[in-house]
Amino acid sequence: MLYVKAPAKINLTLDVLSKRPDGYHEVEMIMTTVDLADRVGLEPRTDQEIIIHSTSNFVPDDQRNLAYQAAKLMKDTYGIEEGVSITIDKQIPIAAGLAGGSSDAAATLKGLNELWKLHLSLDQIAELGAQIGSDVPYCVYGGTAIARGRGEKIEHIGAPPNCWVVLAKPTIGVSTAAVYGGLNIDQIKHPNTQAMMDAISTGDYAAMCSNLGNVLEAVTMELHPEVASIKEQMKRFGADAVLMSGSGPTVFGLVSNEVRTTRIVNGLRGFCDEVYAVRMLGEREFLD
Ligand SMILES: C[C@](O)(CO)[C@H](O)COP(=O)(O)OP(=O)(O)OC[C@H]1O[C@@H](n2ccc(N)nc2=O)[C@H](O)[C@@H]1O
Numbered sequence: 001m002l003y004v005k006a007p008a009k010i011n012l013t014l015d016v017l018s019k020r021p022d023g024y025h026e027v028e029m030i031m032t033t034v035d036l037a038d039r040v041g042l043e044p045r046t047d048q049e050i051i052i053h054s055t056s057n058f059v060p061d062d063q064r065n066l067a068y069q070a071a072k073l074m075k076d077t078y079g080i081e082e083g084v085s086i087t088i089d090k091q092i093p094i095a096a097g098l099a100g101g102s103s104d105a106a107a108t109l110k111g112l113n114e115l116w117k118l119h120l121s122l123d124q125i126a127e128l129g130a131q132i133g134s135d136v137p138y139c140v141y142g143g144t145a146i147a148r149g150r151g152e153k154i155e156h157i158g159a160p161p162n163c164w165v166v167l168a169k170p171t172i173g174v175s176t177a178a179v180y181g182g183l184n185i186d187q188i189k190h191p192n193t194q195a196m197m198d199a200i201s202t203g204d205y206a207a208m209c210s211n212l213g214n215v216l217e218a219v220t221m222e223l224h225p226e227v228a229s230i231k232e233q234m235k236r237f238g239a240d241a242v243l244m245s246g247s248g249p250t251v252f253g254l255v256s257n258e259v260r261t262t263r264i265v266n267g268l269r270g271f272c273d274e275v276y277a278v279r280m281l282g283e284r285e286f287l288d
């Protein structure tokens, strides 16, 4: 069995620039990987089947699974005459805005590249991944990056200043399509992406905190007021800055010290079932 780590991401910024004729939105967003990860196991099969086993009952075990779609795409593109059993040890909350499914798909593509000895570069794998979902190319590389286009154009940047990240996911799941669909482009309050880039490149933690921003947050909060109340709680318990990740509903808080991190996690446990304290993984070379 070949095991591949599939880490979650958070969005430090998420801006929407325009709506495209193909129905997607032109985005500009800074993402970074955190050390909360699924583990994807790949085992070759002599038949042609792609079989999914997952530790979660809430993840589909058929062609709707993004890991299944990744394996099918790779098999069809390169004419592979064998199958694969894929085991997903699910640790990342589902439909959370943390790119769990996209990361499983990216890990599957990277693992099958080895298992099937395809010798593809990361760039080639990322290009394949874009056919599965907008977040998959970023997940193929991981680390810290600014993504543009519909999310598939990736430019790597340095690691953010070191801190703790508290993640809290309300029990609701969110449909990404519904959130983008609810966005009113004319009323967007754009985050300052350049200021966030500068904060990261100079290692300025306070500036990173004050420049967090996500234009989808207001849309998801309107649909799910729980998101606003978790943000409030997290601030009240002492986070330095709080934001919703991706299309939500997971809220993350940045915290500079460990004692306060523990206090926030313990405080939130009363309000929220899924709470985690994690670190940013920063640069790509620290991922494995
Ligand atoms: C919210 C984010 O997670 C932020 O990283 C991503 O933008 C969404 O990435 P994803 O879940 O991989 O999205 P996809 O599976 O490609 O698209 C799901 C749906 O979201 C909407 N969508 C997605 C990406 C984008 N740039 N514009 C969009 O309008 C579309 O309605 C699309 O049908």
Ligand SMILES: Nc1ncnc2c1ncn2[C@@H]1O[C@H](COP(=O)(O)OP(=O)(O)OP(=O)(O)O)[C@@H](O)[C@H]1O
Pocket: 058, 059, 060, 064, 065, 066, 067, 088, 093, 094, 095, 096, 097, 098, 099, 100, 101, 102, 104, 105, 135, 173, 176, 246, 247, 248
């Ligand atoms: N391997 C997978 N893991 C989790 N969900 C999956 C997977 N494959 C397909 N799905 C489906 O995708 C939906 C979205 O789940 P996912 O956890 O990827 O959302 P997300 O974290 O919001 O992703 P993103 O941030 O990329 O929008 C789920 O409702 C689930 O039915």
